[in-house]
Amino acid sequence: MNIEIIELEDGILLQNLQDFELRHTFDCGQCFRFNEDADGSFIGIADGRIVRMIKQGMDLRIKGAKRTDADFWLDFLDLNRDYSRIKAQLSDDPILKEAIRHGLGIRILNQQPFETLISFIISANKQIKQIKRCVEAIAEKFGEPVSFEGKTYYSFPDAMQLSKAGEAELRTCGCGYRAGYIAATAADLAAGRASLDEIMAQELPAAAKALQQLSGVGPKVADCILLFAMKKHGAFPVDVWVKRVLEEFYFVEYSNLKELRAYGMNQFGENAGIAQQYLFYYAREMKLR
DNA sequence: AAACAGGAACCAC
DNA sequence: GTGGTTCCTGTT
Numbered sequence: 001m002n003i004e005i006i007e008l009e010d011g012i013l014l015q016n017l018q019d020f021e022l023r024h025t026f027d028c029g030q031c032f033r034f035n036e037d038a039d040g041s042f043i044g045i046a047d048g049r050i051v052r053m054i055k056q057g058m059d060l061r062i063k064g065a066k067r068t069d070a071d072f073w074l075d076f077l078d079l080n081r082d083y084s085r086i087k088a089q090l091s092d093d094p095i096l097k098e099a100i101r102h103g104l105g106i107r108i109l110n111q112q113p114f115e116t117l118i119s120f121i122i123s124a125n126k127q128i129k130q131i132k133r134c135v136e137a138i139a140e141k142f143g144e145p146v147s148f149e150g151k152t153y154y155s156f157p158d159a160m161q162l163s164k165a166g167e168a169e170l171r172t173c174g175c176g177y178r179a180g181y182i183a184a185t186a187a188d189l190a191a192g193r194a195s196l197d198e199i200m201a202q203e204l205p206a207a208a209k210a211l212q213q214l215s216g217v218g219p220k221v222a223d224c225i226l227l228f229a230m231k232k233h234g235a236f237p238v239d240v241w242v243k244r245v246l247e248e249f250y251f252v253e254y255s256n257l258k259e260l261r262a263y264g265m266n267q268f269g270e271n272a273g274i275a276q277q278y279l280f281y282y283a284r285e286m287k288l289r
Numbered sequence: 290a291a292a293c294a295g296g297a298a299c300c301a302c
Numbered sequence: 303g304t305g306g307t308t309c310c311t312g313t314t
Binding site for chain 1: 297301302
């Protein structure tokens with residue numbers, strides 16, 4: 001879509017963005033470290049880079065970003081992909097067409113695999129607000145400080161840094177019974193017994209299987225990592241909201257999670273994960289029960 | 290007949 | 303949501 005990149009005194013400006021809204025993108029359950037301020041801008045940190053994003057019409061101002069970081073942010077926000085085409089394809093489905101109308105500015109982020117892995121292990125049996133609090137606590141305790149706008153923020157630790165944390169210390173971050181899973185998984189990665197780079201290089205089915213070898217990672221969490229950090233858009237995470245939409249609008253009768261996952265992947269194909277995000281956002285807007 | 294992989298059900302965390 | 307255990311079944 002021909003994005004222009006302009007260097008500003010305090011950041012960069014990305015011009016002429018189609019199919020992109022901050023609120024849609026950061027409020028659809030994929031990301032836990034970007035938060036909206038009173039003025040509608042979003043402040044957050046990814047890969048140790050702290051920024052404030054301000055949407056101005058079709059442009060996005062990223063305060064705090066360097067010119068050399070432009071490619072990183074374009075990729076992080078998945079702005080190089082043509083969502084108009086994807087949305088047009090998905091809109092053959094009337095229910096999806098309606099869902100897309102509600103979350104038309106959603107982008108599937110390309111987040112850091114390790115941070116995404118740990119964040120979604122934490123997500124089991126937790127609300128988004130609680131997950132955010134826990135992730136923040138881990139960053140403060142084990143990450144590196146970064147100052148911005150006169151305040152201090154913290155990067156999310158890498159596997160090596162987090163492997164130095166004990167289960168007990170993780171519990172003080174609010175991880176609860178997930179602390180043991182996180183400690184074990186961080187240790188495996190730090191010791192090289194598993195590699196997220198290698199997993200990411202595999203095809204979706206094999207990558208999903210490999211992720212599930214890690215402690216605390218089952219089918220749902222694996223799908224989230226594949227979709228939100230590994231560009232595997234065919235993954236279809238089934239959580240309670242997606243379950244509700246499928247039952248409410250697709251008349252899927254009582255079925256287990258595995259069947260719902262297969263239904264989604266079959267129904268929506270290679271972009272099932274993107275469809276999942278529109279449906280998730282829609283279900284929450286409709287306050288489905 | 291005994292051993293075993295793999296899946297469903299159940300419940301603690 | 304995942305992990306561990308139990309129980310059950312198809313298979314060798």
